[in-house]
Amino acid sequence: MIAYLLRRAGYALPIMLGVSFLCFMLVHIAPGDPLVAILPADASTELQQQMMKLYGFDRSLPEQFFHWLWRALHGDLGTSIATSRPVTGEVFKAVGNTFMLAMMATLIGFFFGCLFGFVAGYFRHSWADRVASFISVIGVSVPHYWLGMVMVIVFSAKLQWLPATGAGPGGSGEWTWDYEHLQYMLLPAITMSFIPMGIVARTVRALVAEILSQEFVVGLRARGLGEYGVFKHVVKNCAPTALAVMGLQLGYLLGGSILIETVFAWPGTGFLLNQAIFQRDLPLLQGTILVLALFFVALNLIVDVLQTVFDPRIERS
Amino acid sequence: MKIVKPSAILLACLLGAGMSAAQAQEKVLRIAMTAGDIPRTSGQPDQGYEGNRFTGIPMYDGLTQWDLSSASKASVVIPDLALSWSVNDADKTKWIFKLRPGVKFHDGSPFNADAVVWNVNKVLDKEAPQFDPAQIGVTASRMPTLRSARKIDDLTVELTTSEPDSFLPINLTNLFMASPTQWAKKLAAVPASVADKAERSKQAWAAFAADASGTGPFKQAKFVPRERLEMVKNPEYWDARRRPKIDRVVLLPLPEASARTAALMSGQVDWIEAPAPDSLDAIKGRGFKLYSNLQPHLWPWQFSLLPDSPFKDKKVRQAANLCLNRTAMKELLGGLMVEATGIAEPGDPWRGNPTFQIKYDLPAAQKLMQEAGYSAAKPVHVKVQTSASGSGQMQPLPMNEFIQQSLKDCYFDVQFDVVEWNTLFSSWRLGAKDPAAHGAHATNVSAATMDPFFAMVRFVSTKAQPPVSNNWGYYSNAETDAIIEKARTTFDDKQRDALLAQLQARIIDEAPFLFVAHDVGPRAMTAKVKGVVQPKSWFIDIATMSLD
Numbered sequence: 001m002i003a004y005l006l007r008r009a010g011y012a013l014p015i016m017l018g019v020s021f022l023c024f025m026l027v028h029i030a031p032g033d034p035l036v037a038i039l040p041a042d043a044s045t046e047l048q049q050q051m052m053k054l055y056g057f058d059r060s061l062p063e064q065f066f067h068w069l070w071r072a073l074h075g076d077l078g079t080s081i082a083t084s085r086p087v088t089g090e091v092f093k094a095v096g097n098t099f100m101l102a103m104m105a106t107l108i109g110f111f112f113g114c115l116f117g118f119v120a121g122y123f124r125h126s127w128a129d130r131v132a133s134f135i136s137v138i139g140v141s142v143p144h145y146w147l148g149m150v151m152v153i154v155f156s157a158k159l160q161w162l163p164a165t166g167a168g169p170g171g172s173g174e175w176t177w178d179y180e181h182l183q184y185m186l187l188p189a190i191t192m193s194f195i196p197m198g199i200v201a202r203t204v205r206a207l208v209a210e211i212l213s214q215e216f217v218v219g220l221r222a223r224g225l226g227e228y229g230v231f232k233h234v235v236k237n238c239a240p241t242a243l244a245v246m247g248l249q250l251g252y253l254l255g256g257s258i259l260i261e262t263v264f265a266w267p268g269t270g271f272l273l274n275q276a277i278f279q280r281d282l283p284l285l286q287g288t289i290l291v292l293a294l295f296f297v298a299l300n301l302i303v304d305v306l307q308t309v310f311d312p313r314i315e316r317s
Numbered sequence: 318m319k320i321v322k323p324s325a326i327l328l329a330c331l332l333g334a335g336m337s338a339a340q341a342q343e344k345v346l347r348i349a350m351t352a353g354d355i356p357r358t359s360g361q362p363d364q365g366y367e368g369n370r371f372t373g374i375p376m377y378d379g380l381t382q383w384d385l386s387s388a389s390k391a392s393v394v395i396p397d398l399a400l401s402w403s404v405n406d407a408d409k410t411k412w413i414f415k416l417r418p419g420v421k422f423h424d425g426s427p428f429n430a431d432a433v434v435w436n437v438n439k440v441l442d443k444e445a446p447q448f449d450p451a452q453i454g455v456t457a458s459r460m461p462t463l464r465s466a467r468k469i470d471d472l473t474v475e476l477t478t479s480e481p482d483s484f485l486p487i488n489l490t491n492l493f494m495a496s497p498t499q500w501a502k503k504l505a506a507v508p509a510s511v512a513d514k515a516e517r518s519k520q521a522w523a524a525f526a527a528d529a530s531g532t533g534p535f536k537q538a539k540f541v542p543r544e545r546l547e548m549v550k551n552p553e554y555w556d557a558r559r560r561p562k563i564d565r566v567v568l569l570p571l572p573e574a575s576a577r578t579a580a581l582m583s584g585q586v587d588w589i590e591a592p593a594p595d596s597l598d599a600i601k602g603r604g605f606k607l608y609s610n611l612q613p614h615l616w617p618w619q620f621s622l623l624p625d626s627p628f629k630d631k632k633v634r635q636a637a638n639l640c641l642n643r644t645a646m647k648e649l650l651g652g653l654m655v656e657a658t659g660i661a662e663p664g665d666p667w668r669g670n671p672t673f674q675i676k677y678d679l680p681a682a683q684k685l686m687q688e689a690g691y692s693a694a695k696p697v698h699v700k701v702q703t704s705a706s707g708s709g710q711m712q713p714l715p716m717n718e719f720i721q722q723s724l725k726d727c728y729f730d731v732q733f734d735v736v737e738w739n740t741l742f743s744s745w746r747l748g749a750k751d752p753a754a755h756g757a758h759a760t761n762v763s764a765a766t767m768d769p770f771f772a773m774v775r776f777v778s779t780k781a782q783p784p785v786s787n788n789w790g791y792y793s794n795a796e797t798d799a800i801i802e803k804a805r806t807t808f809d810d811k812q813r814d815a816l817l818a819q820l821q822a823r824i825i826d827e828a829p830f831l832f833v834a835h836d837v838g839p840r841a842m843t844a845k846v847k848g849v850v851q852p853k854s855w856f857i858d859i860a861t862m863s864l865d
Contacts, residue, residue: 039454043746045784047457054450082363083354084451084523085542149575157582164579165349165571167544265571265580267543275353275543275572280739 008304012297019297020072023289024065027282035081055081055283068286077287082279087287090272095254095291097167098261098268100175102253104189109196110246113139116197117204117242124209132201139198145259148191152263155187162187165265188264192257196249203245207238240310247303251296343564344864346846347586349571355546358537359526360495361440361452365708366765366855367590368455369491371568375548375859377493377531380414380433381486383767385850385858388610391665392854394487398428398494398532402486404808409481416472420555423530423537426498430468435497437466437476446514447500449522460488461770481806483813487768499530534561534860545569554860562848562863581605581841587864588842594651594712600841608851609837611655611662613766616711618701618720618759618831619776621749621790626758627697628790632689634828638675639682640727641833646719650712653839657832659825660772666814667769669822675832682727691728698730702754703761707738710763711836717761720833748783749790759831760789765855769817774801777824792829 035043035051043051052058056067071078077087116132123129156164168181175181211217211234220230254269261270269288276285350356350371352364360377362368374382382397398417405411420428438445440456441463462478463485469475478485504521511517529537532555535548546568550561569586571577574593581589582603592600592607601607618637620628627633643656658675661667691697703713714735721731734755736744744753745762754760764787766772775781778801781788800823804816825832840857842849845865851857 035454039458043454043458044461044786047453051450051454079519083357083542084519084526090542149579152576152579152583156585157579160583163585164583165576165585166569262573263576265569265573265576271353272543278353278572278738 004308005305008301012301015297016294019293020069020290021065023286023293024068025061027285027289028061028064057282072287072290077290078283080281080284082275082281082284087283090284091269091287091291094267094269094272094288095295097175097266098254098257098270101185101189101192101261101266101268102250102257104185105192105253106196106246106250108189108193109249110200110242112193113197113200114204114242116201118208120201120205121208121212129205133205136198136201136205139194139201141198142194144191144194145263147194148188148260148263151187151191167267188260188266191264192253192260196246196253199249200242200245204238204242207241208234211237236310240307243310244303244307247299247306251299254292254295254299344562345565345567346563346588346859346862346864347567347569349569349577349580349586349589351572351574351577351590352570353572354543354570355540355568357452357455357526358529358540358546359449359452359522360436360493360529360531361449361456361491362493363455366767370856372546373493374533374856375535375566376529376533376537377495378420378533379490379492379494380416381489383490383852383854383856385852385854385856386861388850388852390853392613392852392856393666394490397490398433399489404481404483409806409808410478412476412478412485413469414474414476416474417555418472420532421553422496422499422532423551424496424499424502426496426530428494428532429471430474431471432494432497433474434466434468436492436494437463439495440492441465446504446518447497447521448518451519451522456492459491460485463488481808483805483808484769488770494532495525496530496532499528500525503528534559535566538565543570559858559860561860563859566859578841581843587846588840590838590840592839592841594653597651597653597839604844605841606844606846606849607839607841608849609653609839610851611853612836612838612855613661613772613853614709614763614836614855615657615660615766615772615830615832616654616709616716616761616763616834616836617657618761618833619789620829620831621754621758621760622792622829623749623790625756626749626790627699628758630689631828632685633691633697634831635673636682636685636689636727637724637729637831638673638828639678639685640729641720641723641831642677643833644677645723646716646834649715649719650834653837654711654834655837657834659821659832660766660830661818661821662835667772667817667821669818669820669825671822671825673826673828675825675828679726686728693728696728696730698732699758700732700734700756701759701761702734702736702741702744702757704738704741705735707741707763709765709836710738710761711834713761716833720831745787745789746783748788751783754789762789763836767855769804769820773817773820773824774805777801777820777827777829790829792827794827797823797827 035048039048039051056064075088077091080087080090116136120129120132152164155162163184166184168175168184217230220233257268258270258274261268262274269292273288276288350367352367356362356364356368356372358372362373378398380397380399381394383392384395385392398420399414400417402412402414416430422428435447439447439449440453442448462480462482463476464479465477467475500521503524504517506524507517507520511520527540534551534554536551538549539547548566550564554560571580574591577589578593578596580586597607620634622629647654647656659671703717704710705714717733724731734757741762744751745760747753775786776788777792777797778788779793779798782791800816800820804813804820807813807816846862847865848862
């Protein structure tokens with residue numbers, strides 16, 4: 001197992017290096033001027049050159065890359081062009097906010113996804129299956145920024161039950177686990193949870209249907225095992241795949257929530273990426289992408305390990 | 318069971334009641350900005366003029382300021398921390414500014430000539446300990462000729478420009494005075510282990526931004542990066558007429574229009590900038606007030622005058638201007654634009670008397686096009702570079718598609734090259750000759766037109782051709798250059814304005830732009846915000862407002 005873990009971690013290293021290189025290059029080859037955000041429209045050539053030098057954009061790309069990577073390895077992702085604040089602090093604060101939101105969305109999505117998946121899988125071709133499948137299809141297909149806006153219109157603007165934007169009543173900038181703060185999280189988390197809910201529901205439905213049709217289930221029943229006991233076996237067989245799907249979804253949620261975070265002005269990584277893109281704040285953009293990509297690689301690693309724990313056949317294969 | 322004494326309960330009730338009464342009494346104005354982050358609070362705000370509007374003008378003063386007291390008259394420059402100013406007759410690069418006595422920064426230190434010199438040096442003197450490269454981008458180009466400042470006495474300062482430049486007092490509205498004393502305190506608190514001078518300065522400015530000190534009507538109270546900025550009133554503000562009546566102002570960055578609108582509708586904020594256009598009826602229907610006014614802003618097509626551009630022919634440029642039905646476009650935008658008939662509209666001191674009238678006149682436009690050699694059978698093919706969004710770009714795609722349809726009647730076949738906003742902006746600097754222009758014959762970048770340089774000079778001066786400034790289309794004319802030179806070196810305000818009016822009239826006659834629209838800076842507020850004056854400006858004065 002330890003050898004497997006080491007081997008798996010070893011595979012992750014070149015991936016992380018490749019990801020670092022890609023995220024550095026992608027933002028550099030995009031057209032446009034990285035200093036647009038801070039230079040006025042009529043900035044003189046002299047001023048532009050002065051600022052390029054100041055931010056190190058006058059160096060060659062390989063030089064910039066190795067300099068950036070070396071500092072990144074020491075935990076310094078540079079300084080935001082737009083705000084002059086350290087990128088590391090900005091990104092990690094946003095990661096914290098997104099992580100909370102993604103976890104909440106994952107919990108909601110996983111719970112309802114499994115619920116709908118099991119219902120649909122157990123009662124195939126019944127009305128319950130059709131309802132659960134319909135909801136899961138909606139969860140996957142509906143544009144989530146649109147859904148977010150509908151949620152805001154209904155629950156904030158019309159009913160005034162929940163706040164429309166932000167991450168708390170505010171002032172401190174610190175999150176507290178109380179209802180006052182939690183109500184700010186509900187709408188974005190529910191909106192976000194539609195994505196994993198749909199995917200998990202569809203996956204679980206297919207798994208349950210497949211497992212229930214297998215001979216060992218017939219055998220279990222033939223040996224007189226009750227439905228609860230059979231259900232436990234089904235859950236155990238479903239778990240590795242459902243977990244893997246959920247792990248990947250958590251990865252997507254951590255990095256792919258730009259639209260939802262923007263709609264709800266949730267100060268997470270998606271919102272930060274949006275701002276970095278609009279301000280063409282290269283150090284912030286690179287730092288955020290890098291951290292998110294590394295999270296994704298790390299999550300994949302964790303999911304693989306968990307899968308192996310649940311199903312040792314994976315390690316052997 | 319522990320028994321609580323009735324007196325303790327009474328005391329708790331009284332305290333609770335007292336506290337909630339105090340909270341209820343505090344008048345708090347919550348504003349949702351379009352910016353994605355709190356504009357810099359260190360004295361030179363970023364985030365364009367929204368930064369000046371919300372963290373510059375409320376917390377700071379400059380030597381000069383815009384008069385924001387009228388919604389009907391053009392906003393003009395008036396004294397702020399300088400009581401008066403004059404140029405040296407013998408050497409027109411030297412200006413004397415007499416400073417306002419008795420003004421104090423929020424930290425209690427005095428505002429004086431030393432503070433002015435210190436603030437000029439923070440953006441111009443690379444050797445000064447307080448030099449902040451992060452602030453020069455938004456400052457140096459807004460006062461391109463300012464070179465240095467020198468103290469004459471405590472309340473007199475001399476500013477020097479690189480060449481005679483009568484626009485300086487207007488430019489100085491952008492230089493906000495930060496407290497040197499507060500900054501020195503922050504510098505002293507930087508750990509001694511940080512030895513590098515530039516790094517020490519950077520850290521001191523970061524600490525200053527978190528606990529800023531200016532001389533403005535509001536003081537910084539709480540700053541949570543990317544989330545909120547709270548300002549409280551400065552009861553000792555030197556200008557009694559602008560001493561705030563609102564206790565606390567909370568600024569929230571909400572870049573998404575629908576999120577801002579929802580925040581207003583749900584009662585989370587009292588004021589939103591730029592509400593979503595399709596929600597205006599709902600906003601008004603719920604009893605919110607909508608404010609808008611002509612802004613010094615131009616949404617144009619800036620023509621290329623290079624040899625391969627059809628717009629090199631003045632007849633084609635004028636025909637395009639006569640072919641566009643701006644009234645119908647205004648309807649398309651729900652009324653949220655002013656039809657552009659130039660850079661400065663009638664009533665503005667820089668308007669002048671152009672001979673060419675910009676209006677919708679289809680027969681005249683078609684006639685001009687036929688004279689230029691075009692017809693329905695032989696249309697002119699033009700390419701226009703634009704973006705799908707961007708700061709000040711209003712609604713670029715529907716507006717451009719409307720123009721495309723309109724100009725079809727005058728034998729224009731318009732194709733668009735839609736690029737990302739920052740790419741368009743970079744290409745704007747590089748000019749029509751640069752490959753980044755993708756061979757476009759016009760570019761569509763909206764522009765702030767508050768001061769003469771930004772409004773006119775940078776677009777038509779030969780000296781402002783790329784890469785120096787924004788004369789993207791390489792317009793060049795000796796007579797126009799001569800008027801610019803004369804305006805720049807005329808130090809009597811009225812004479813200078815007369816020359817600028819002459820310049821603007823010439824620009825309209827020459828039509829280097831398709832003049833399309835001016836933005837109106839729409840903002841929606843709850844009816845409890847009183848005393849709102851939306852001037853003909855990018856700015857607005859919160860200090861004179863009150864809350865019910």
